[in-house]
Amino acid sequence: MSTLSATAALPANIKDINGGDPTIAAAASAKASSISTLDQGDFLRLLTVQLQQQDPLAPVDNKDMLAQIAQFSALAGSAETNATLTDISTKLDALIEAQRAAIPAKS
Incomplete structure (x- = not known):
């Protein structure tokens, strides 16, 4: 019976997973940069959505x-x-x- 090494079969990074596709890399980079620029408006929108979606019988x-x-x-x-x-x-x-x-x- 042979055992497989989980790390040997995994790609080294995301570029390997995406096959170096520049479109996917550009989309991932745009998403990462937009995440790092959250401001007070974003926080208030998230808070509002959280309050709207909470269960009235078990509030936050x-x-x-x-x-x-x-x-x-x-x-x-x-x-x-x-x-x-x-x-x-x-x-x-x-x-x-x-x-x-x-x-x-x-x-």
Whole structure:
């Protein structure tokens, strides 16, 4: 009786599964990029659909709902902080370059 190795029979990655088809690769990449750009509007749409689809006799636990909202609020705060820090960094870089230009070069 012979045994088969599960890893030996599996393709190394998704490109191998798709046979290198550029159409499938482009669609997968577009889907992946759209997933990474979810915003508050997307969250509110998901929340609305979740509320519409829940069973009225067994509603979602309030603790779970509050946890989701708190996590999204924390994420939104982090994104705003990152944007502010990027803006500050850009302004500091410009200030440093202006100071370098103002200092006469030593010969």
